[in-house]
Amino acid sequence: DADVTQTPRNRITKTGKRIMLECSQTKGHDRMYWYRQDPGLGLRLIYYSFDVKDINKGEISDGYSVSRQAQAKFSLSLESAIPNQTALYFCATGKAGENTGELFFGEGSRLTVL
Amino acid sequence: GENVEQHPSTLSVQEGDSAVIKCTYSDSASNYFPWYKQELGKRPQLIIDIRSNVGEKKDQRIAVTLNKTAKHFSLHITETQPEDSAVYFCAPVGTYNNNDMRFGAGTRLTVKP
Numbered sequence: 001d002a003d004v005t006q007t008p009r010n011r012i013t014k015t016g017k018r019i020m021l022e023c024s025q026t027k028g029h030d031r032m033y034w035y036r037q038d039p040g041l042g043l044r045l046i047y048y049s050f051d052v053k054d055i056n057k058g059e060i061s062d063g064y065s066v067s068r069q070a071q072a073k074f075s076l077s078l079e080s081a082i083p084n085q086t087a088l089y090f091c092a093t094g095k096a097g098e099n100t101g102e103l104f105f106g107e108g109s110r111l112t113v114l
Numbered sequence: 115g116e117n118v119e120q121h122p123s124t125l126s127v128q129e130g131d132s133a134v135i136k137c138t139y140s141d142s143a144s145n146y147f148p149w150y151k152q153e154l155g156k157r158p159q160l161i162i163d164i165r166s167n168v169g170e171k172k173d174q175r176i177a178v179t180l181n182k183t184a185k186h187f188s189l190h191i192t193e194t195q196p197e198d199s200a201v202y203f204c205a206p207v208g209t210y211n212n213n214d215m216r217f218g219a220g221t222r223l224t225v226k227p
Contacts, residue, residue, distance in 0.1 A: 035217075041219065041220070042120075042218060042219040042220040043203065044217075045215065048215070058214070058216075059216065090158070101146060101163065102160045102163065103150075103158075103160070103205070103215060105158050106157065107156075107157050108157060
């Protein structure tokens with residue numbers, strides 16, 4: 001089945017380390033998103049991308065960067081991780097076009113920064 | 115971006131009762147109104163959606179109603195069951211930028227057996 005795959009699923013790191021979370025999809029979707037979820041809170045948008053030449057900041061982009069290496073790949077980087085970036089991170093994909101609709105999520109990447 | 119508010123933040127009901135969750139939004143040109151369900155430890159998944167050319171949509175025990183004048187839409191779950199216990203999110207899409215997909219803060223629904 002076409003899906004959205006995130007790696008790693010769990011990661012523990014130390015303050016100041018560089019971390020990359022990767023997302024790949026086999027759905028053929030043009031739009032890709034990175035969200036952050038904190039315990040008891042909703043999904044906050046970090047970055048999103050229309051296609052490989054397009055990157056847009058979301059609500060909480062400070063401290064993060066992204067790279068859209070191909071239509072199917074969208075990675076999220078923390079250049080120098082800090083403890084308040086401890087969270088569950090979701091990648092999502094969606095179709096482009098007039099009838100913008102459903103988002104399809106990966107299983108999430110749980111990041112702990114000590 | 116779109117301002118999205120979701121109420122209540124928590125909701126507890128007895129099995130068999132109905133549950134209603136409301137989502138208000140700011141962009142009057144919004145045209146797509148989905149609801150996602152996130153079970154504990156799982157990814158969010160779409161359960162029902164509606165577009166602005168209809169006022170209500172039903173799928174078995176769940177329904178979504180839309181009031182474009184008041185800029186809100188609601189999720190209705192009837193005959194609730196323990197497996198309905200989850201966090202529910204709305205994510206209205208505003209046409210000013212169809213690709214800025216922002217979510218409400220979520221509603222934790224608990225269905226007590």
